[in-house]
Amino acid sequence: MKGKETRTHLGREDVLAAAERLVKRHGPRALTMRGLAAELDTAVTSIYWHVGNRESLLDALVERTLADLGEIRPVGRTPAQRVVSVARALRRRLLDRPHLVAMVHERGLTERMFLPAQRSLVHEVHGAGLRAPARPTPCAPSRSSSSVTSWSNATANARPRSTPARTNCGRRGRGAGRRARPRAGRTPRSGGAVHHLRQGSGDGPARAGELTAGADRGADCRSRPVSSWTMLEDRTTAASAAPWPAAYPTGYAVVDVETTGLARDDRIVSAAVYRVGAQGEIEDHWYTLVNPRRDPGPVWIHGLTSDVLAGAPLFEEIAEEFASRLEGRVLVAHNAVFDWSMIAREYARAERTAPVRQRLCTIALAKELALPLPNHKLESLAAHFGVEQRHAHNALDDARVLAEAFRPSLLAAAGGNVRLPLLECRPLTEWSDGVPRIGRQSTGPTPSASYRPGSWRPSRKRPPCPYPNPGRYEPGKPLKQGMRVAFSGDTSVERDLLEDRAVEAGLHIATSVSRLTSLLVTNDPDSGTSKTVKARSFGTPVIDEAAFGQLLQDVAPATDG
Numbered sequence: 001m002k003g004k005e006t007r008t009h010l011g012r013e014d015v016l017a018a019a020e021r022l023v024k025r026h027g028p029r030a031l032t033m034r035g036l037a038a039e040l041d042t043a044v045t046s047i048y049w050h051v052g053n054r055e056s057l058l059d060a061l062v063e064r065t066l067a068d069l070g071e072i073r074p075v076g077r078t079p080a081q082r083v084v085s086v087a088r089a090l091r092r093r094l095l096d097r098p099h100l101v102a103m104v105h106e107r108g109l110t111e112r113m114f115l116p117a118q119r120s121l122v123h124e125v126h127g128a129g130l131r132a133p134a135r136p137t138p139c140a141p142s143r144s145s146s147s148v149t150s151w152s153n154a155t156a157n158a159r160p161r162s163t164p165a166r167t168n169c170g171r172r173g174r175g176a177g178r179r180a181r182p183r184a185g186r187t188p189r190s191g192g193a194v195h196h197l198r199q200g201s202g203d204g205p206a207r208a209g210e211l212t213a214g215a216d217r218g219a220d221c222r223s224r225p226v227s228s229w230t231m232l233e234d235r236t237t238a239a240s241a242a243p244w245p246a247a248y249p250t251g252y253a254v255v256d257v258e259t260t261g262l263a264r265d266d267r268i269v270s271a272a273v274y275r276v277g278a279q280g281e282i283e284d285h286w287y288t289l290v291n292p293r294r295d296p297g298p299v300w301i302h303g304l305t306s307d308v309l310a311g312a313p314l315f316e317e318i319a320e321e322f323a324s325r326l327e328g329r330v331l332v333a334h335n336a337v338f339d340w341s342m343i344a345r346e347y348a349r350a351e352r353t354a355p356v357r358q359r360l361c362t363i364a365l366a367k368e369l370a371l372p373l374p375n376h377k378l379e380s381l382a383a384h385f386g387v388e389q390r391h392a393h394n395a396l397d398d399a400r401v402l403a404e405a406f407r408p409s410l411l412a413a414a415g416g417n418v419r420l421p422l423l424e425c426r427p428l429t430e431w432s433d434g435v436p437r438i439g440r441q442s443t444g445p446t447p448s449a450s451y452r453p454g455s456w457r458p459s460r461k462r463p464p465c466p467y468p469n470p471g472r473y474e475p476g477k478p479l480k481q482g483m484r485v486a487f488s489g490d491t492s493v494e495r496d497l498l499e500d501r502a503v504e505a506g507l508h509i510a511t512s513v514s515r516l517t518s519l520l521v522t523n524d525p526d527s528g529t530s531k532t533v534k535a536r537s538f539g540t541p542v543i544d545e546a547a548f549g550q551l552l553q554d555v556a557p558a559t560d561g
Contacts, residue, residue: 010042012050016064019057020100027099028058052300062107063392065100069093070116070388079128083121090117108374112383244279245414249358249422252276253329254406256399257339258304260297267292268315268346269304272399273325276332279414280407286325287396288318302393316350323347327355330422334378334402336361337490340425348428356425361490362402364421364524365409381405423490423523424546428497465508467558473519473541479551481506481558483518488531490523491545498545505555513540521548 018039022031033054037044051057072089074082094101104113254274260266272287289304289312296304322343333339336359347354363376373380378398382389387404391397413420467482479485485507491498499509510517513534520535520542535542543551 010040010046010050015040015047015050015057016060019051020061020064023061023099023103024097028103031057033057048300056300058103059107059392061100062103062109063389065097065104066109066113066388067390069113072117072120074120074124079124082124086117086120086124090114108380109383112386112388115386115388118386245417248278248410248414248420249330250278251329252280252332252360252406253326253356254332254399254403255326255339255343256333256395256402257342258302258393258395259342260292260294262338264345266297266342267294268342269296269302269309269312270395271318271322271343272395273322274399274403275325275329276403276406280410282403282407285396285399285403286321287399288313288321290315290318302395315346319347319350319352323352323355329356331356331359331425332362332402332406333359334362334381334398336364336423344425344428353427354425358422359425360420360422362406362409364490365413367524367527368418368421369409369412369416371409378402385409421524462503462509465503465506467506467508469508469516469518470559471518473543475541478554478556479505479507479519480556482508484508484510484516485519485521485548486510486513486517486531486535488520488522488524488529489527491521501552505552506558507555513538519543519548521545 015036019031019036022036022039031054033044033047036057037047040047047057051060069090072086072093075085076082101113104110252275254276256272257268258270259268268290269292270287270289272285274285275283277283289309291309291312291314293314296302296306296309299305331340331343340356340359343354343356362381366373366376366381371381371384373384378401379389379392382401382405385405385408387401389397389401412418465482469482469484470480471483473479473483485502486509487495487498502509513520513531515538517535517538517540520531520540521544522529522532522542523544525532525542525544532542534540
């Protein structure tokens, strides 16, 4: 047996291709970093350098699988032949990589996996002229969905349904009417390849009927008119024609920043802004690298090395252009408190003020819309709306993905007259004159010494509250010195500054909620966090940040004795 050929130029694609072969042959459990290094005849540190840790590698394999399934193209001279070619090509690819498909299912990306094939099928069916007038009384949009056309493969999707799929003729289809029952340890098959394009709110079977295309066989529905359907673009255009809530902002700036870490003294290494109009239409976009003047941090996440950032502009040099993109708009971000905090700190270091007065977190908006997401990751939000994520943790691509997912979210909110979860952005007025740390680049997932979290604004250990706890806050009365106050969730004022103001007023900051807690401050009392749940169970009063700010202006002195 010949020895392994030594690779002189190993790239990320080489690592992913070798990992994909291992998973195809033996499954994801057989994929280890040492085994992969042995397969490629290279050092383990080289694997970490190109793809990060094992979890990042698995995520990259999932993205690779989604991209491959997105390359299916119809072939044939007639629409029927082209529809069949898409269904059969999808079936072949699913059966060729069962372990990888199972990983896609586990991450809740099933809908995104089938979306490219859905679009091809819709295009071919539309080209065949299969359309009919809409019903006189269309379904009312649901708050829990954005009325996006949903598509499922009746046998490839293994999630059980309460009722079998039916054809437009009302008969149980031979392929579509059977619920998929995958065997233990096996990935669901796509046999039959019967696809359904359903129109509905997402809360149950489509009321307007289903459009069924049988790849191998199907019921003859020519005696009944086919129900109407629209693409995502058509639906959002139609929704935008409805009366628009007057209280909604007139413009948004969808932002994503990549950073050297999560601490106060960490810096921005790249930033992207998509300017979006009042009704979610994308106007333009902007992207820049930023020289952090220090260790770039987790290179295995954002991919920006010291060499790449060496010639990038400093934040002070792009601050004005960045500000022009944000001015007069609501900042929109996924976990907006993080992006806003990093931006505000960068402007504070430059002794400037970011021109942002309000922010909107898409996680909070998804909760307001009650979207059925498996988690609050950006990839889950993107998959829900069928947005393709091409390069995770790239600021420009993440901002694009969020902008495309924000539009249907905004339209769904407007259609249901949902209150947007807007929070105030107050600029920082404190900054450090210290010299930024400069260190060597970390080459693995273990942080280097220069990458340890630090304190950008000098922190101090708060002394014990000198006043006794007077008990719970009573609505309508002032706060009293000594009261135990806890905070939960996102706040418009940076949490440490808000806590400092409370301490200066004579209040005690509680890190958790107990029966002794006087008050819980939160802008999202229905968030379901451990603090809000305990506050409800203990009967602890709950107020929002604005009300707390008013109460801080007049805190009653502690009772003597």
